[in-house]
Amino acid sequence: MTTKENANEPSNLGAIFDVPNFMHHLGVDAVSLEAGSCELRLNFQENLSVTKGVFHTGVVAAMFDMAVTTAAKNVAPDGVKLVIAEQKLNIFAPAKGNQLIAVATVVKAGRTLTVVEANLYVIKGSTRTQCALSLATLIAE
Amino acid sequence: MSEFDTKNPNFDQVVRDSFSRQPFMSFIGAKIEDLQPGSCSLSVERRAELTQQHGFFHGGLVGSLLDSAAGYAAFSLYPENSTVLTIDMKVNFLNPASGGELFAVANVVNVGTKIYHLKGDVYSLKDGKKTHCMTGVFTMMCLLGMSDAPNLGRVKEDA
Numbered sequence: 556m557t558t559k560e561n562a563n564e565p566s567n568l569g570a571i572f573d574v575p576n577f578m579h580h581l582g583v584d585a586v587s588l589e590a591g592s593c594e595l596r597l598n599f600q601e602n603l604s605v606t607k608g609v610f611h612t613g614v615v616a617a618m619f620d621m622a623v624t625t626a627a628k629n630v631a632p633d634g635v636k637l638v639i640a641e642q643k644l645n646i647f648a649p650a651k652g653n654q655l656i657a658v659a660t661v662v663k664a665g666r667t668l669t670v671v672e673a674n675l676y677v678i679k680g681s682t683r684t685q686c687a688l689s690l691a692t693l694i695a696e
Numbered sequence: 697m698s699e700f701d702t703k704n705p706n707f708d709q710v711v712r713d714s715f716s717r718q719p720f721m722s723f724i725g726a727k728i729e730d731l732q733p734g735s736c737s738l739s740v741e742r743r744a745e746l747t748q749q750h751g752f753f754h755g756g757l758v759g760s761l762l763d764s765a766a767g768y769a770a771f772s773l774y775p776e777n778s779t780v781l782t783i784d785m786k787v788n789f790l791n792p793a794s795g796g797e798l799f800a801v802a803n804v805v806n807v808g809t810k811i812y813h814l815k816g817d818v819y820s821l822k823d824g825k826k827t828h829c830m831t832g833v834f835t836m837m838c839l840l841g842m843s844d845a846p847n848l849g850r851v852k853e854d855a
Contacts, residue, residue: 643786643833645805645813645833645835647805647806647808647811647813648806662788662790662828662831663790663791663828670788670790670831672815672831685805685806688805688813688815688833690786690788690831690832690833692788
């Protein structure tokens with residue numbers, strides 16, 4: 556397992572984090588990447604919020620999208636391109652805090668379809684609270 | 697396993713009583729395998745009437761069993777004089793539900809004031825081997841002050 560302690564350091568967890576993509580635009584950082592699982596985090600920024608101190612739900616959805624895709628791609632054979640076919644979010648509480656943590660785990664990696672579950676936590680001070688969960692299907696193109 | 701406290705010390709009796717009053721669960725031969733605050737597992741044995749054209753358990757049945765498990769996992773935490781309704785469910789079929797028996801396990805993930813979020817999984821058992829057939833997420837509503845029996849007062853039995 557690769558672990559990175561400092562969220563502000565540029566990620567070195569693989570090429571997918573090194574390109575100037577939407578993840579970099581938001582400031583999403585990879586904490587760990589293992590076979591079939593992935594953890595991402597994002598520090599709070601005023602420009603990602605809609606209400607004071609609360610991450611916009613679109614950001615929550617983007618975190619889920621990035622986490623499930625990254626976890627699934629990590630178990631896909633070389634050369635196989637995976638895209639999201641559907642994804643459901645269940646949101647229990649506003650994502651209010653200093654940091655968002657998305658943890659995605661592959662439930663089943665099939666030849667055509669990959670099912671991934673993900674949990675989203677918000678860090679406020681020293682407490683970590685789950686604020687949402689998601690279940691997604693990715694299809695090999 | 698669920699780590700939630702129930703608001704009903706009588707939850708075991710209340711849930712089992714409600715389950716026994718579900719004609720559909722009785723019709724398919726479903727049984728409660730385990731019941732804890734915030735967690736419920738159900739089983740059903742294979743019968744030809746429950747299968748589809750390939751001989752697998754019908755997908756709708758697999759989803760129904762998991763829906764009931766999730767409903768009762770939520771209901772086990774509810775206060776007395778309340779009832780449960782599914783307001784949302786989403787499932788992913790992972791493998792064909794072949795085999796002689798199905799097990800559905802559901803756990804509460806989050807307790808709200810009216811809305812409870814749950815996760816659940818269904819496994820089939822064939823020659824002692826467990827296969828993961830379904831995973832799903834559920835949203836259950838807690839209807840306070842409404843009796844669990846019978847039929848929420850909406851349908852007259854002899855109508």
